[in-house]
Structure formats: C-alpha cells, structure tokens
Amino acid sequence: MPKIPFSKVSCSGSELKYIKEVLKSGWLTTAGKTQEFEKLFAQKIGVKYACAVNSCTAALHLGLEALNVKVGDKVFVPAMTFTASAEVIRYLHADPVILDVDYDTRILTPEILEKAIIKHPDVKVLIIVHFGGHPADMLGDNGILKVCKKNGIRIVEDAAHAFPTRIGNQMIGSVGDVTCFSFYANKTITTGEGGMLTTNNEDIYKRVKVMRLHGINRDIWDRFTSDKPSWEYDVVAPGYKYNMPDLNAAIGLAQLEDSDKFHMGRLRAVNFYRSGLQGIDGIDLPVCTIPLEDHAWHLFPIVLTPEANIERNTFIERMAQIGIGTSVHYKPLYLMSYYKERYDLKAIDFPNSERIWKGTVSLPLFPFMDTDDLSFICSSIKTILKEAKLNVTSV
Template sequence: MKVPFCRVDCSSNEVKYVQEVLASGWLTTAGKTFEFEKRFGTAVGGKHAIAVNSCTAALHLALEAVGIGPGDEVLVPTLTFTATAEVVRYVGADPIFVDMEYGSGLITAPSIQDALESHPKVKAVMVVHFAGQAANMPAILDVCRPRGVRVVEDAAHAFPTRCAGRMIGSWGDITCFSFYANKTITTGEGGMLVTDDESLAKRARVMRLHGIDRDIWNRFTASRPSWEYDVVAPGFKYNLSDLAAAVGLAQLERAYEFRDQRQAVAKRYLSALAGLPGVDLPMVHSVPEDHAWHFFWIVLQPEARLNRDAFIEGLMAREIGFSVHYKPLHHMTYYKERYHLRPEDFPNAERHWRGCVSLPLYPGMTEAELDYVIHEVRSLLSPS
C-alpha cells in the first residue's frame, strides 16, 4: 500500500464555481472573491476579511498596517515556517526568536513576557497556532495589550480553530490564514487577512493592490470613471483571483466536514500510538472540537527504538508519506548567521526538532490507509 502525506479533496462544487468564473469573462478579483471574503469573515467572527494570494502576503500586509518598520523588533517563535519571520525582514524590522512549549509547539504568554522584559523595544508578536491548535490568546493578550504590543496571528494552520469559545480570527489585531495546497482548506495558493479594526483593514486593502485607492473591480464598475485612480503608497500585488476564490468557496462549504475527518484521524493516532517507548505524542490543551489538526506529529526521543532518520527511511521503504515540522529557524543559515543564534537558547525547540516526524493526515483518509500507517509505525517503533 502507498499512503501519501496529504491528499486534496476538490470533489464538490469546486469545478462548478470555477466554471461560473470562466463563463463570466472576468477572472481576477471580483464577485467570487468578495463572496469568499464575506463568508470567511463570518466563519471566523472577524469584521473585515481581505483575500490575498498567500498567507505570507497577509502577514506582510499585517506588519505594514500595524506600522512595523526599519529598526523595530518583532517576537517570532523559532519553531515555524520561514514565512512568519521573513515578513519581519520585508518591512526592515528584526525578528527576536523565542522558544516554544515542548509538547504543543506553541508560544506561551510567560515566554512572551520574559522576551518583552529582555527586549523592551519589541512592537509586535507573531503568534503561530501550531498544527491547528490555538495558543492561549486570552493570556497572550493580557501580556501584550497593556504594553501596547501588537499581536499578529499566523493562523496558516488554524482554520477552523477555536480558543476559549471564540474562533481564531477574532482575537488579535490581525489574523492571517493560508489556503496553500496542503492546508485545511485550499485555493491552491491563497490567504486571508482578518481584522476587526477598520483603519487596519483600510490600509491592508489599499496595500494589497499597488497602493491604489480603489479596487480594480470598482474601477470598472463604479460611477467614478474607470481610468481615474490615485496611488497613495507603493503597495504590493497581493490580490486573490476569482478563479482561486471559487475553489475557496467550495472548500469553505466543507470546512467542518474536513475538520471532523482530520480530528477522527488524529484521535486514532493518539490512542493507537500511545505508550510506544521513547515516542512523544502532541500535547492537546484544547477540547478536541477546537483543534484543526493541520498535521499530526510524533517526537522520537533518544531512547526510542529508531532515531528520526532511520524511522524516516522505514516510512519511505513502506511508501508512507511524511513531513518534518519544522527545522527551527535558529538552524537556518540566514537567521542563524545574521542574529548569532545558538541552539542552547532554544532547548524545547531542539528537543522537538531532533525527533519530530509528521504522519499522513487528510480528509478522506481510508480506514485501510490509517490501519496500515498505524501498524507500520508501531512495528517500526515497538521494542523487538
């Protein structure tokens, strides 16, 4: 049997909605995008939802909108994808890397508080909702708000995710979602910036499209002449096309169905892999319904039967897909050299990284596929 790491399900209204866009003769940002924005905003409880062509674009727009610029400092967890940190460099600011909680992969309020005390210049925190579990937003906002520190949430993994009864998307200053191909819902490439703050939304909307003071769509439909527009800033080309939004609308209709299926797979892994010697499973703080389970990882401790590399070879030989989330940013040449980062300053991320492997998890994963992965993982890691 061959089990991929992930498999995208576009078997519903995706084709129908894309055909509608093709038939309309207008392929870029227009009605489907606005509908997607409206529905996504409602789904996450945010007032303004702004569709963009990646989560990276959303994160960049977020930092620009909250006013982060050259010389500023921004807290970034070391255990994340490089996009979370690179956008800090896009605006000329510097990331200050912080360790994560071992077990959950999450940045915590106490670690943010410590970092703010040692770096009083920090103006914003990037909160990553690792693997689809929410960081403790009430506690994080309690630390950040009194100090005027902006909170930008990297929710690339976290739709639909809840925290203390409220959706991720309704907490920090700005929340950024990803619809990249392997995410919990996809548009191929795409993202969404969500905020309750009118002025941040206005700025992000303008900067999403070249700093033009009106959307292209408006240019061709509104009463103001289409040739007339102003440029108020050197903006970016980050808008989402209606073709992508059409796929997103169809995916959004099935978000909870997909989430339930992901949760069922994660639940099986949690029970079937419990107790393997030297194998740590993800720590779940939330109730199961609140976790989006973008991915499921195990961490092989030094006492495990195989080390990470040998285990990966075993998976490959058995044609089982896998991934590694993540090689921490303090190991990446650019960040390591520029900021003189040392592994010993990030003990939890080190412990995680040396042994982490993510297993196949996707909606529509069959019982046979799941049984096969569990059986093979158990046989690789059980004492002989």
C-alpha cells in the first residue's frame, strides 16, 4: 500500500555544499550567506530590498512595527489564514478586524474590503493573504492597492504561500508596502525555519534591519568585517531577535537555485489533479483566475460539498487508511477560542469562510510527485465518494 505524504521536502541541489562552506567558515550566524540570499531573492522578486528573518511571523511583526502600528490601532485580516497573520497584530497590542473571504479563491476581495471600510473607517492597516499561492486582486482601477490608497490604509502582504507568484508583470513581493514570505519546511522553498521581508521603501527596510536584531544600529557581520572596533555599536530601539543564521541561508540559496524546477514540478501535479478530478460531483476544485503558471501552487485545496455525502473528517480518515496524507487550511480565526471570545465572533458573520471550512481538504502537493501516486490519489478520491453515495442510497 503506497504511503504518500502531504508534503515532502526536496533537497537534492547544493544544500550540503553550501552548509559545509558555512561550517568551514567558522561563522554560523547571520553573515555573508544571509546577505547573498537576500540579494538574490530581491533580484528574483524584482524588489529593491530584502531582509532575511527567522520566520514569516517575524517578518509580519516587523512589517507592522515599521508601519507604526500602535496600541489600540485596528488591522484588517482575513478569517481564512494561519494564526500568525492575526497574532502579530496582538504583539503590538492592536486589534484584528477579521473579515470574510471569497469562496472560490479564499482571498479577501476589493468588494469585501470596501464594505468593511465603511463599517470600520478607523482601520489603519490591511494584512492581505495570498492564499495557497494565488494572488489577491491587487492591481487595476478597482484593485486592493487603489482601495487602500483612497482610504489611507497601509498594506502588509502575507505571502507565506506565494513564492513564486506573479500578478500582471510583477512578482508578489514587489507590489505593496511590505511583503512577508515563509521558508518553513513545507513551503515552496525552505530554509528549515525562516522568512523574508521585501519592500521598495528604504525607510521601512532600514527600520526592519535594525529591529530584527535587538535594535542595534550595526549588523553583526558588518561589525566583524569592518576596520572599526567590532564591539562598538549603539542600541537605537528595543528590537527583537529575528535574524536568520547563515546555516539556514545556505539551504535557502540552494533552494532558490532550484525554485523554477520546484515550481514546474508542482504545476505538473496541479494539472494532473485538475484533469483527474474535474467534474466530480461533490468536489469544488480551487479556482484560478490567473494563468496557471503565475500561481505558486503551495496548496491544492478542494472543498467537499453536501453532494459528496461524506463529512470532511471522515474523508480525511479514509484517505489516511489507504496511505494518503492530507491537511486542512484552515480552521478559520473566528472559531479559535482566543479570537472568538475576545472579539465576540460568530460564524454566521463569515458565510463563505464557514462554507469553506466545513468541507476543505488540502491534497498532497510537492515537487516531483510520482504519476502513479497522483493517479492513486485521484482514483482513491473517486472510490471514497462512490462508496459514500452507495452508503446513502442503501440507507
């Protein structure tokens, strides 16, 4: 019986070579490899500045801080996202205003945002999540950028899923005020643990670079390589410990070199799924409103509809029994005890998110998936749904 994991890391490039170079250098923390990773990532995205950190959560926190989010401020955030998108708002003692999303893409739309602004005119910042690797509707006369600019709202893009995602002739990461990427182990490229903040704003970049390492005004590698005394520095703000070590950056450099291959491998699996699962009664496939190749395809989430005649959790159990790993993205924020109780949130106010949540299942998706495995996954889904229909009929 095949054992197909939900996610599988590919490290068949120069990872070991670059790690050995770091080990031989004797300098394991933030140094030359991290700077090289930042430079090459910025070039890949087409953005002026990139700042490597130890997680996307750290990047989100630094981004909000750089945009001067303060105690009591309000920040829009979509319901369908990982908790990090909201918890960083609370780090600064600001308050998340949680919004519903579009059913097809699971993303906050300009229309939903405009209605929310009318109801909450005092919101200062938007965290927009490019869910699964599909970009939000950022550009154009009616896009999110224009809506936010008109209403004086700054934007932090949560692009944890969105490398490499393209929108029009731009890469996500070069569009809004601040963009935050994740390099967690299951992401489209990984550093084991890590993240990146990108921006075209020099002031934001300078602030983030200082705040990522204790508010010290001189980078430790700059101090080490400078002809000035290495101990001499100043603390200009109460910063954080968010820097990325060179050991992680070494992995990231190798992953970045192979990122196009990884993307093509994921796209191949997506095309297989789209062909093999198209038109099945009881399944809504993820909707893609852009060219397929412009989507990062971090996730391939389906939604089981009532016509499937099987509950989501039962479906996941059946898939596990036959050796297929799955996941759920996500249990929405309004159902999490902390946010539900603190902000008195009710599911009825999030109809699209609730509809997604009740049926959502993310299928295995990683580079270089075996065709036989993809066929087995598709045929297993059809068998499970067929059995569910027969069970209902027999009752």
